[in-house]
Amino acid sequence: MATIYDVAKRAGVSPKTVSRVLNGDAPVSQKTREAVSAAMTALGYVPSHAARSMKSHRSGLIGLITGAISNADEVAAPAGLPELFIVQGVQHVIESSRKTLLISDTGGRLDRVPALVRTFQEHRVEGILYVSDFHKPLDVSLDCQGIRKVLVNCFDDAGTPAVIPDDEGGQYALTKSVVAAGHKRIAYLTLAPGMEATRLRMKGFCKALAEAGISHDPALVMATDLYGSPGEHQLIWDTLDKFFTLDEPPTAICCGNDRLAMAVYGILRKRGIAVPEQVSVVGYDDHRLISETLYPALTTAELPYSAMGARAARLLLDLLADPLAREPDAPILVSGQVRQRSSLVAPNLDQNNVISLKGRTEI
């Protein structure tokens, strides 16, 4: 590989002059510049990042730690959407800032994080982004030896800058849409209890109902997310069974994520209940592969992963640009849109103001 000395010799100038042509940081005569450029082209010269960063003490690298890649075959992890979208958002921002993103994967094993951090340190990354697979408290000790870091999709109680989804607001807005469509009996198939998203979204769900003057009926709320477990379909089946043997069955079903909604579609139809004619269904995540392809297309709330990644990357770059910049003192919430599609319509009620399940046929 050609070096700056080779170029200098060929162009008949000093290495320093070649450096000046490269960086344009000092005047170089037109003639010299052309000679140097010609030599660079002829030799296929590309400057060495290692040599540069050694002298400048600036690597231009940003490290990102994720489990997205190795987790990808459990693509529907608890919260539903692969955190890869976060990486996408990060990538866009970092790349347009002329820095290079170094992505490392935990391979699903948190005990490997220290080794990844060490690799980042060897490369003298200027900042680190830690991306969690779903919204939760940080579950790994992340000692970065003074390197600036930003958490994405997780948070700690040490005040580390963090960017998280606005789960409460998202479910609130989505539920309001369901209410606005005229529904009063709204069931909710939640994600696993104990998850941050479950708690926050329930809060948003209840808030929207309360504002609409609809009393909260515990019989309409069930946790059903069991990804990977063979019993999941049975559980959803039984849960729906309970709902539809109530005196006043639900006219709309909120699902903890789009994947659950996909399962619900299948089971409802198996039981001869038409979506959306007899029951409306909404999801969460806006996992477009699902929400756009399901028939009918799914109304859902966007989990703004890409925007979160972009926000986190921008935050990190800002912190790096100004060493005195104050870190935000609370996690930054990023909100998503409600995506209206055809699975949500006005309820179809009979004269008793109860869902009309006539014409139902088990197929």
Place this chain on the structure above:
Amino acid sequence: MATIYDVAKRAGVSPKTVSRVLNGDAPVSQKTREAVSAAMTALGYVPSHAARSMKSHRSGLIGLITGAISNADEVAAPAGLPELFIVQGVQHVIESSRKTLLISDTGGRLDRVPALVRTFQEHRVEGILYVSDFHKPLDVSLDCQGIRKVLVNCFDDAGTPAVIPDDEGGQYALTKSVVAAGHKRIAYLTLAPGMEATRLRMKGFCKALAEAGISHDPALVMATDLYGSPGEHQLIWDTLDKFFTLDEPPTAICCGNDRLAMAVYGILRKRGIAVPEQVSVVGYDDHRLISETLYPALTTAELPYSAMGARAARLLLDLLADPLAREPDAPILVSGQVRQRSSLVAPNLDQNNVISLKGRTEI
């Protein structure tokens, strides 16, 4: 950041001795080793990758170019499965070889590839993997200036080493399973014409039928993949309509990918046709988010992206380890499994040996 000189001074030895402790490449007395280790710990010393690679001329970096990350919101690109799974397979192999993977994303713009290659060159990557979003001829000029490269999910006619999926074999095996279940009238909703996968899988499909003595009926083959187009559902609807008004309707439907199968499920049920009781459905890709969650679970052929990534990474490492290693002279085919799930059962025929569509109710 502490340097090897700081450590040396603190331990009262020369930098070279510290280097020896770090690399263990020459004998160091027990006492010295301990003093040096203590100093390293006290100073939080981490060696500089830049300085090391400069001297050794070995960066330990492998570059990977993909559109997977920025493409992620078009997660169901033509061939169906996000090529991210390829990256996952690569990551596993590279990481266990003590090298570091540098991932760059095209942002969907092929004209940015040269810039990415240049960045890789600056970092002196030892090899480059180019990952295509679906199986096709290489569609970008990839001038790596002598850096070893391996193509994944694509191929060129210049003999560049490549790893691609065995589309023909996959569809052949899958179709054989459908035949083995007893089906003789098998419809095929193909991917877009012109795609490598479409051509090869059709070949496998026909081969399996021919071996079973089933004549190929063109009326049962239609291209329906229109991802992102609002007319897709209508097209599938109309296509299914044609199938089921034939004198001998199909008893099984092969779909070009799992996403199409998901759409077909919805439409069939809307039309009161039960899966799998009246019609069996199979997909392609084994996109587990879909195939495991659909109700009933989907029989499908695995598109072995992860294995392809691993294979390509291993090939690249082998080529790097032995500069004289001969490149394979044809693309390496990687085969996937057939995943048997509940959407495929024996056909339900009436006394005329025709599919029984009794009990059908439009819901």
Place this chain on the structure above:
DNA sequence: ATTTCTTATGACACCGATGTCATGACACCG
């Protein structure tokens, strides 16, 4: 005791850039 051979360690140069400082060549000024 002297020579020989390990073993442990250090001095020094070098990898490929760039920052600092010096200098040569001109143009412009009075």
Place this chain on the structure above:
DNA sequence: CGGTGTCATGACATCGGTGTCATAAGAAAT
């Protein structure tokens, strides 16, 4: 015509490691 300033360029040191070679300190052999 000499003095001053600007422009273009080069010499040299340096960043943080490691390869090469030299050498001091013991251990083993004579």
